Amino acid sequence: MNYKLLATDMDGTLLMDNKSLSQQNIDALRRVKEKDIEIAICTGRPYNSVEPYLRQLNFDCWVITSNGSVIRDKEGKIISVIYMKSEALKKAIEILEEEKIYYHISDEKYTYIRNQLQRVKFLRKVIFQTSATYWKAWFLSLWIVLFDKNYKKVDFSTFTRNNRNATNIFIYSEDTKQLQAIKEKLEKIKGVDVTSSGQNNIEVLDNDATKGKSLEGLAKLLNITKKEIIAVGDNFNDLSMIQYAGLGVAMKNAEKEVLENADWITKTNEEHGIDYLVRKIIEVPKKSMEI
Missing domain, CATH: 3.40.50.1000 (HAD superfamily/HAD-like)
Structure with a gap:
């Protein structure tokens, strides 16, 4: 062929x-x-x-x-x-806010985060997996969050009311039982595709x-x-x-x-x-x- x-x-x-x-x-x-x-x-x-x-x-x-x-x-x-449909995005955010779990939302330009410290902690875990030392992972995480212009701090509770669009939501937790419970809730939302790229995450996007x-x-x-x-x-x-x-x-x-x-x-x-x-x-x- x-x-x-x-x-x-x-x-x-x-x-x-x-x-x-x-x-x-x-x-x-x-x-x-x-x-x-x-x-x-x-x-x-x-x-x-x-x-x-x-x-x-x-x-x-x-x-x-x-x-x-x-x-x-x-x-x-x-x-x-x-983009995710507005009503589907709103319902997904409501579920995630109730669960008090780490997540971020992306569009074609930016990654939207709740607060900088939470993002630093998440990135530190990711960077530490690349064989970086503990302190190097912290330093790189801080530098990325503080100086990378691709991040925007937002209030997720008003995200859809402010007419923001989202291509996808990334959810992270080392508690696999919590992730499974959240996945089951998210799968009930009409018009979304719920998938993952690893055992410690869930990814939500439009089903098209x-x-x-x-x-x-x-x-x-x-x-x-x-x-x-x-x-x-x-x-x-x-x-x-x-x-x-x-x-x-x-x-x-x-x-x-x-x-x-x-x-x-x-x-x-x-x-x-x-x-x-x-x-x-x-x-x-x-x-x-x-x-």
Whole structure:
């Protein structure tokens, strides 16, 4: 099969556990570009946290962020935004305010937070996972929150009354029982898709804004059929695009449901699974597709 588009998730897929890009995966994607195959980065992250990786890749590619809510062209210009419906957003915020749990809301430009200290504590946990020292994680978290202009402090209780839009909500807790209870409440809201990119989070967006639907929209724009697409990921928010693509690929470290729905399984993110996928499927298509 002559594939024309490779869509890849970031965390747990393209990135290592410490959130770095391996040289093997960078080189693999560059080889894909040399074959005139389009590349789409598909992530739950907001665009500002994707930009440093795009600079590291140093080639143009399509970018789908906020789990499919925002699509940008190869120059970084927005070509599509899907916001949560106002009433659904209002109900979700009411549930989260009652639960007193950490969450932030994003649109195509900003990340909205309740207060700076709460955000610093959240970022410190995330950065600490990248092998940073305890104090370096604190310092970087403080610097990001205090000086990054992509953050806006808001009163979530008046968020919808102030006519603000949201592409998605990200909810975080290390209490998995609390997350499950909240997920069950959120799933009752009409018009939303509730998913996750890890055991410690929930992500809420409009039900027309999944990675799969955005990938379908991008394929129509590029005049590419689903059979000509490879999509690869590791978590629940990747399921829709893995199921849509002609070849849906799961990382070996993927969730069980993702593994069960995939057409093929590559190596883990720590084993440079994107590089392995490129070598086994795109560069040597006649060879066996078994690991």
